[in-house]
Amino acid sequence: MKSSNHRSRRAATAVALGSVLALTATACGDDGSGGAGDKGDEGSGKGSITFWDNNGGVRTDVWKQIIADFEKKYPDIEVKYVGVPAAGIQSKYDTAIQGGGLPDVGGLATSMLAEVAAQGALEPLDGRLSKSSLNGKLNDNFLQGVKAAGTDGKTYTVPTSANNGTLWYRTDLFKAAGLDEPSTWTNFYKAADKLTDTDKNKFGYTIRGGEGSIAQALDAMYGQSGITSFWNGDKTTVNDPKNVAALKKYTDLYKKDTPSADVNNDFTKMVAQWDNGTIGMLSHNLGSYQDHLKALGEGKFKGIPNPTLDDGSRVQVSNPVDGLAMFKSGTNKAAAWKFIEFAASHESNSKWNESAGQVPANKEAAQDAWVQKSEPTKLAAEALGGNTKIVQLPYYLPDWNTISKSDNEANFQKVLLGKTSAKSFLDTLAEQLNAAQGDWKENH
Known part of the structure; x- marks a missing residue:
């Protein structure tokens, strides 16, 4: 049902666009x-x-x-x-x-x-x-x-x-716990677990569950799976078994090593929560540096690119x-x-x-x-x-922003809450993306 809705919306967009271009060519001509x-x-x-x-x-x-x-x-x-x-x-x-x-x-x-x-x-x-x-x-x-x-x-x-995607981490908390820098995914998960003490309201990580959650989840998936292309032919790799396993491991952090409020947090709430609490790590980007500096001061935190695989190779999605x-x-x-x-x-x-x-x-x-x-x-x-x-994320698809935001953010929250499996979520996402790619190919 979702795919047919996307197709009908694309068809309507194509008709409207054709009309716009026709009108523009007629009305504007070469009048400057x-x-x-x-x-x-x-x-x-x-x-x-x-x-x-x-x-x-x-x-x-x-x-x-x-x-x-x-x-x-x-x-x-x-x-x-x-x-x-x-x-x-x-x-x-x-x-x-x-x-x-x-x-x-x-x-x-x-x-x-x-x-x-x-x-x-x-x-x-x-x-x-x-x-x-x-x-x-x-x-x-x-x-x-x-x-x-x-x-x-x-x-x-x-x-x-x-x-660029940046993993911000509290150097003071890492030092006190005797932890290595979370520069690999192995170290990241180890730190998330060790820095969590739910009874004392201390958590290893804050996960983005609200607006803007999909791109961050994709970054965590591909970073861990090591898959380097969004497409295999005309089929997306988002629901590749390696990505499914990576997303499950990532979303399993919710409530175990993250605050329960994360399910509704967009980047503003997430950054504020990290700056004002005792949370070990935050995934965001370079844009929040000044916020962290103002809240925590120099020497209390550090920002590094997203973790690498154990062999040192780094895969990330495009910004x-x-x-x-x-x-x-x-x-x-x-x-x-x-x-x-x-x-x-x-x-x-x-x-x-x-x-x-x-x-x-x-x-x-x-x-x-x-x-x-x-x-x-x-x-x-x-x-x-x-x-x-x-x-490279498929920004060229007319429906990319809709699919990667409004159509699936609520579904991602269901994964966090245990109401939907990572596999089911990614299979639905893949179905929509494959339909969008098929329609795009027809028109190009």
Whole structure:
């Protein structure tokens, strides 16, 4: 039943999208209003361009610094900055694709790249990148993530940064218990058990059971199973027996080595609970570093990439890669490309990522002093730039966000509560993903 619902929703989306594109092509034509049907122009490389920041408010200050630096280097180009809050960027792009008014350059994460690319709004950047000073200087895993997220294997954004899954642990509690760093899954489970004393409200781990739980569970599964691809042909590997066993071991931690409140905790509640309690470990990402520093102080905690297998090999699922896209409708693509190149160059990329506390896409920026001083970021950069095997999540599927969030978060809670088995949960997830992949293949 679930699969047919997905198919009918996809069919409706396809019809609506076809109508939108037809209307856009008719209504916008080449009047410069910036809809998806416009072809744009290279322009003179001078004049003004518009840039949409996809995390407006949060990253406005650093972008204004980069824009000032750019305009100093290119005084004949003016960048008009528009800050769009992260929660509203998808709908703003969709509205502009339908009705006109797209920017020349826009911030775009791989988690929503497919939907924008599928509507024909983006300019492929492979040719420009191959001739650019950026060629060979961008993180290969990030570039692969961008290509995997598109609809046709082309590069639709120049990657600028990525977050990474991070296992935060209380160094003070580990030291007192005589435990080794939880850098392997074996050490992780040993620590989760040893640091738990439910009578004293002490727990080894906090598990994410509320909103956003699926991606974290997938990371734990693939990290333990060592399976390095999300697909085997057109069938997903999520319900491979190795993944089933890994998920069962992980979810069995609930209430045994974790607080019972975890079943409803999203990342905000989970982070607050870890910062204010006596819990040994927390899986989140680099973004919560400042929260931990403020609550616990230096020397009480450490952040490392997700654990490895006992042989030292690391497998993790992809995190969304943030990047800069050029829109087809732009009438000054030469100037737009200069801005993208500048923003992704060593100095600018380093400045932006230091402000955000994320991993730079520019390989030279990833070697800068601030990265080396920030141990969690340094370790994440090494993991993402080294031999880590990245399982690319299928961001290109139109239903990915629905399947991996609203459709299955309640089902995951049933696994934690013992009302559904790990196998049953993953079989249902696999059925939905295989149907979505089949529909996607039919249309491509």
